Each structure stands twice: as structure tokens, then as C-alpha cells.
Amino acid sequence: MIIAIDGPAASGKGTLGKRLAEHFGFAHLDTGLLYRAVARVLMERSIPLTDRDAAAQAAQNLDVSHLEDDSRLRGAAMGEAASVVSAYQPVRDALLAFQRQFGAQEPGAVLDGRDIGTVVCPDAEVKLFITAAPEERARRRHRELLSRGEQAEYETILLDIRRRDERDMSRSTAPLKPAADAMTLDTTHLDADGTFRAALDLVERKR
Numbered sequence: 454m455i456i457a458i459d460g461p462a463a464s465g466k467g468t469l470g471k472r473l474a475e476h477f478g479f480a481h482l483d484t485g486l487l488y489r490a491v492a493r494v495l496m497e498r499s500i501p502l503t504d505r506d507a508a509a510q511a512a513q514n515l516d517v518s519h520l521e522d523d524s525r526l527r528g529a530a531m532g533e534a535a536s537v538v539s540a541y542q543p544v545r546d547a548l549l550a551f552q553r554q555f556g557a558q559e560p561g562a563v564l565d566g567r568d569i570g571t572v573v574c575p576d577a578e579v580k581l582f583i584t585a586a587p588e589e590r591a592r593r594r595h596r597e598l599l600s601r602g603e604q605a606e607y608e609t610i611l612l613d614i615r616r617r618d619e620r621d622m623s624r625s626t627a628p629l630k631p632a633a634d635a636m637t638l639d640t641t642h643l644d645a646d647g648t649f650r651a652a653l654d655l656v657e658r659k660r
């Protein structure tokens with residue numbers, strides 16, 4: 454069984470994905486980490502993010518082990534850079550097989566990202582689209598960055614989130630949008646527990 458979770462930056466889909474995976478005993482993949490890791494390869498080698506060929510090559514040769522434990526991937530700059538390289542079709546193509554393989558695990562898998570229900574796992578049994586108002590997402594991201602000891606300004610984060618939404622939604626390759634058969638959950642007024650309970654309710658309805 455596959456649970457596909459899509460949604461914009463800081464909508465809570467990562468936390469939700471993790472909890473649903475734990476609840477059902479499924480594997481969990483935060484697919485944003487793949488794009489972040491591609492961006493990091495370029496940044497570490499001082500290659501401009503506009504170099505599509507280098508980005509595609511980095512994606513083809515990506516070491517996908519231990520991405521979960523790598524806190525350097527989670528910063529705001531890496532999210533922004535990821536959204537640049539993720540717009541390149543060859544980068545997306547190179548990461549597709551790994552994501553699909555991950556989704557084929559028994560007894561099931563939870564994948565979260567932007568195009569899981571639309572492109573990566575169009576046949577997923579459960580598709581959730583998680584949203585929240587940009588201001589609330591910026592507040593969450595702000596708290597998260599401060600708690601990790603990063604310097605962060607709320608206004609800057611809100612601008613980043615709006616820019617990233619715009620880029621992810623308007624790109625021609627795998628734009629961020631709900632799959633036709635996705636169930637949308639707005640978490641603006643829900644905390645992590647409330648989001649989990651509401652999502653569990655939606656999943657149970659589909660099982």
C-alpha cells in the first residue's frame with residue numbers, strides 16, 4: 454500500500470508522513486531530501502544552480518543513503534536551491550526510479566513531496582494534499598529554524614515560502630498541484646496531533 458502526501462513548503466507533510474509511517478509500520482521517504490541533496494552537490498563544488506547538465510549528472514550519481522540523518526540538508530538555503538534544480542526535467546527523471554522502487558516496499562510506504570500523487574505514484578491507494586496558509590507555514594518554519602539554532606527572520610521566511618510556492622506551482626515539469634483523486638487537508642488551524650488524527654481518518658476511509 455502507498456500513501457502519497459503532497460503539499461507546499463512547511464505544510465506539515467513531512468511530520469505527518471513520518472507519523473503515518475510509524476502508525477502503519479511502513480517505510481517513509483521525504484522526497485524533498487533528494488532534491489536538496491542534488492542542490493548540495495552543486496553548491497559544494499561551486500557549480501552554479503543554473504547548470505542543468507551538472508544537476509542532472511548529480512541526480513544520476515546521487516548517494517541516497519543517510520539523507521534522513523543529514524541536518525545540513527534541512528536549512529532554508531538548501532530548500533530554495535532544491536526548488537531551482539527540481540524544475541529540470543532530467544533531474545526529476547533521474548530520481549524517479551528510486552522513488553518508485555521505494556514505494557514498492559511491503560507492507561507499504563509513505564512518500565511525501567510535490568508530485569507523488571500526480572507523477573511518482575499515480576496509482577497510490579491513498580493520496581493526501583496538505584495545505585496551510587502561507588503565514589502559518591512561515592511561523593512553523595521560523596520556529597523550526599530557531600529551535601535548530603539557525604538565524605531566521607519571519608518576514609524573510611514568508612517571502613521565501615511565497616517565492617517557492619510560486620516556482621513549484623508554475624513550473625512546467627511536475628508542478629505542485631493536487632492529484633484529481635487526492636483528499637485535501639488544510640492544517641492552518643491544526644497542530645501536529647490534530648493533523649495526524651484528521652489524516653488517519655481520511656486514510657481509514659480509503660482502506
Ligand code: C5P
Nearest residue numbers: 484485486488532535536539566567568
Ligand atoms: O519538501 P522540501 O521543502 O524539502 O522540498 C524542497 C524543494 O524540492 C521544493 O521546493 C520543490 O521544488 C522540490 N521538490 C520537488 N518534488 C518533490 C519534493 C520536493 O520538486 N517530490
